[in-house]
Amino acid sequence: GDSVTQMEGPVTLSEEAFLTINCTYTATGYPSLFWYVQYPGEGLQLLLKATKADDKGSNKGFEATYRKETTSFHLEKGSVQVSDSAVYFCALSESPGNQFYFGTGTSLTVIP
Amino acid sequence: ETGVTQSPTHLIKTRGQQVTLRCSSQSGHNTVSWYQQALGQGPQFIFQYYREEENGRGNFPPRFSGLQFPNYSSELNVNALELDDSALYLCASSITSGGAYEQYFGPGTRLTVT
Numbered sequence: 382g383d384s385v386t387q388m389e390g391p392v393t394l395s396e397e398a399f400l401t402i403n404c405t406y407t408a409t410g411y412p413s414l415f416w417y418v419q420y421p422g423e424g425l426q427l428l429l430k431a432t433k434a435d436d437k438g439s440n441k442g443f444e445a446t447y448r449k450e451t452t453s454f455h456l457e458k459g460s461v462q463v464s465d466s467a468v469y470f471c472a473l474s475e476s477p478g479n480q481f482y483f484g485t486g487t488s489l490t491v492i493p
Numbered sequence: 494e495t496g497v498t499q500s501p502t503h504l505i506k507t508r509g510q511q512v513t514l515r516c517s518s519q520s521g522h523n524t525v526s527w528y529q530q531a532l533g534q535g536p537q538f539i540f541q542y543y544r545e546e547e548n549g550r551g552n553f554p555p556r557f558s559g560l561q562f563p564n565y566s567s568e569l570n571v572n573a574l575e576l577d578d579s580a581l582y583l584c585a586s587s588i589t590s591g592g593a594y595e596q597y598f599g600p601g602t603r604l605t606v607t
Contacts, residue, residue, distance in 0.1 A: 385535075417598075424497075424583055424598040425536070470535055474596075480526065480549055481585075481596055483535030 387484035402456040404471035412473040414454040497599035518586030525567040
């Protein structure tokens with residue numbers, strides 16, 4: 382069945398450090414891939430997405446590239462800010478209208 | 494444009510009781526999905542409704558049931574509550590057409606079962 386595996390957290394970085402959060406997936410078809418962010422006490426917000434192999438999703442300085450050969454969708458940001466502190470979830474969906482499969486989330490804390 | 498809203502925000506129930514959670518989907522969205530997020534975990538798919546019919550279900554027992562109304566709002570009902578049902582319940586709306594994939598989430602309802 383479909384599944385998503387994320388790197389374990391929590392992750393603590395200093396402001397302006399480089400961020401990588403690893404995500405790999407297992408899927409029966411050709412899924413779309415997503416990163417969602419959850420700030421304390423809030424629901425999930427879509428951060429970025431990629432719908433086919435080699436697509437790069439980007440938003441607010443975050444990037445992730447859909448790598449079919451390694452079944453990965455790692456999240457990166459060149460310079461994190463304190464305001465990026467949140468929990469990040471990698472997710473996949475096989476097709477429009479289908480359920481999303483989420484990873485367990487990676488908590489990020491950025492310290493000044 | 495109004496986003497996804499959920500009510501109530503927090504709820505405390507006793508084991509064995511029944512609960513109803515409500516969700517209003519984003520304007521123009523015809524599909525609603527419900528997820529359970531246990532503490533420290535990722536959301537787990539409960540079920541999805543499209544055009545008032547259940548359109549997929551995750552690995553949850555029948556005591557989890559739902560409804561979707563003509564205005565696309567939705568309810569999640571849980572009977573015979575168990576302690577393990579304590580979680581954040583998230584509603585997500587989307588459009589099932591035209592290749593759109595995104596699901597837009599509400600802020601969630603925090604259910605505590607004692």
